[in-house]
Amino acid sequence: MVKLVLLHKADSIYDDVPDDVYDFPRSYLKAIEDAVGDWVVYYEPVKAGPRGYFAVAKIERVIPKPGAEGRFLAMIEPGTFLSFDREVPRLVEGRPMEAALTEPDGTPKKGGAVQRAVRRLPEADFARIVNLGLPQELEQIEATRYDPQPAELGEGAEVFERPVLERLTRRPYREVAFRRKVREAYGYRCAMSGLMLRNGGGRPEVQAAHIRPVESQGSDSVRNGLALSGTLHWMFDRGLISVADDCETILVSHNKVPGDVVGRLLAPDGKLVRPEDPRNVPHPENLRWHRENVFGRSLPEGPAPWAGQG
Numbered sequence: 001m002v003k004l005v006l007l008h009k010a011d012s013i014y015d016d017v018p019d020d021v022y023d024f025p026r027s028y029l030k031a032i033e034d035a036v037g038d039w040v041v042y043y044e045p046v047k048a049g050p051r052g053y054f055a056v057a058k059i060e061r062v063i064p065k066p067g068a069e070g071r072f073l074a075m076i077e078p079g080t081f082l083s084f085d086r087e088v089p090r091l092v093e094g095r096p097m098e099a100a101l102t103e104p105d106g107t108p109k110k111g112g113a114v115q116r117a118v119r120r121l122p123e124a125d126f127a128r129i130v131n132l133g134l135p136q137e138l139e140q141i142e143a144t145r146y147d148p149q150p151a152e153l154g155e156g157a158e159v160f161e162r163p164v165l166e167r168l169t170r171r172p173y174r175e176v177a178f179r180r181k182v183r184e185a186y187g188y189r190c191a192m193s194g195l196m197l198r199n200g201g202g203r204p205e206v207q208a209a210h211i212r213p214v215e216s217q218g219s220d221s222v223r224n225g226l227a228l229s230g231t232l233h234w235m236f237d238r239g240l241i242s243v244a245d246d247c248e249t250i251l252v253s254h255n256k257v258p259g260d261v262v263g264r265l266l267a268p269d270g271k272l273v274r275p276e277d278p279r280n281v282p283h284p285e286n287l288r289w290h291r292e293n294v295f296g297r298s299l300p301e302g303p304a305p306w307a308g309q310g
Contacts (some may be wrong), residue, residue, distance in 0.1 A: 001038035003058075003126045004031065006074075007117040009048035010279045013063075015073070017283070018042055018055055019081035022074040023065060028118040032074050035059050039080075039168070041129055042119060046090070048231040053088035053097065053129050056168060057081040061132040078217035082174060083181050084133030084271065090245055098125050108109035127164050134177060136167055142176050169240075171214075178220040182208035185280040186227035186273065192241065193229055208234045211286040216293070222275075222281040231305045232265060241266075242295035243287045248272050253296050 008016055016221035021195060022040075024032060039058050044051040046150070088097060096102045101109050113119060121129075167173050187223035188204040197205040206227045212218030230234060235241045235257070242251040242299050243308040250270050252262055267273065 001036070002031075002034045003038050003121040003123065004035045004040045004042050005053075005119040005121050006040050007045050008042050009045065011048075018076070019057065019224065020076055022059075022076070024072055024074065024118065025068045026072065029072055031118050031120065032059065032072070033062055036061060036072075039126065039233035041126065041167075051087045052090045053084065053133060055081060056130060056134075063196075076219075076260070079214055079219065081219045081221050082134070082168065082177055083220075083222060085135070085138055085177055085180055088129050088133045097129055127161035128165050130168070134167065134173075138180075139173060139176050142180060145227075162167060174220050178210075178222075178225060179208040181222050183227050185222050185275040185277065187276070189227065189273055190229045192224045192232045192236075192266055193274045194273050197229070197230065197263045205229060207233045209236055210272055211282060212289045216289075218286070218289075221283075222280045224286045226272075226282065229265075234305055235265075236290075237294075239294040239297050242291050243272055243282065245284070245288065245291070247282060247284055247287055248274070251291070251295060 006022055008022070012023075015021065016023050019223065036059050039056055040054050042057070043053050044056040058077040058080035060075045063073050063075065065071040065073050081117075090096065091108065094108075095106050096108050098119065100113050100119065103109055108114070173236055183204060183206055186206070188192065188198075188206055190206050199205060207230060209226045209228045210218050210220075211224050211226060213219070218224050225234065240253045240257050243249065244251050248271050250266055250272060252266070254262075272282075
């Protein structure tokens, strides 16, 4: 197995969905087959935007692309895609992040390997990029973001150093990374009420909801997330609300949700608040999965969170 850098453009003519599939020509088949079962880093080329290295994922298998001679699809292993908390620049102090793109004097190479859409990535380069994009102290950074010394950390608490791969597969770490990116994408505003609420200490009350749950092969991509208030998160997970196939209109199970509750909780226009960056809007396939598998299919357990409210 071998690790790779995969170039990706948001407006690519190829059928790339970073958390699901990577479309590539035969010329890269051997390299990507060698990477099956290993991790890749996504990279945005200079002409496409400023992001540089922006996510990691693991390749599960490679298949021929149906109806496209000479093209193939690298299928991403469910639950492995993760956006970087901090996008990693192409150059740090003038030096490329990849040894293969660096001249002996430390300056960037030109042409050749720099232009390849698929590049082999040594373990040391992979670890360096991931450590910058997903710092191992991310959980502590989030825990102390609004409270410099939270009780659960305690005085003198230190960050437990975890190997890169353990960090990428550890669920609590991934939940923190997902929550930070989703809430940031929506400007800490609830996508269904439009409200931006903060507690007395400035902590955002909005939560990050998976549209398709991880246990149902949903990803930790921002495009599989919605920033929701606690009550609307509860309703969304229990199929009381969803989003229509226009990816904008909020659907409500009216036989289960009182009309006055709808009026109090949802935006007056009944439309979803969308992230400013179009690359972060919910993926239509994730919303379709929620409509078909969650919306209207189950009754909520226990009392509704609005019960007893005047």
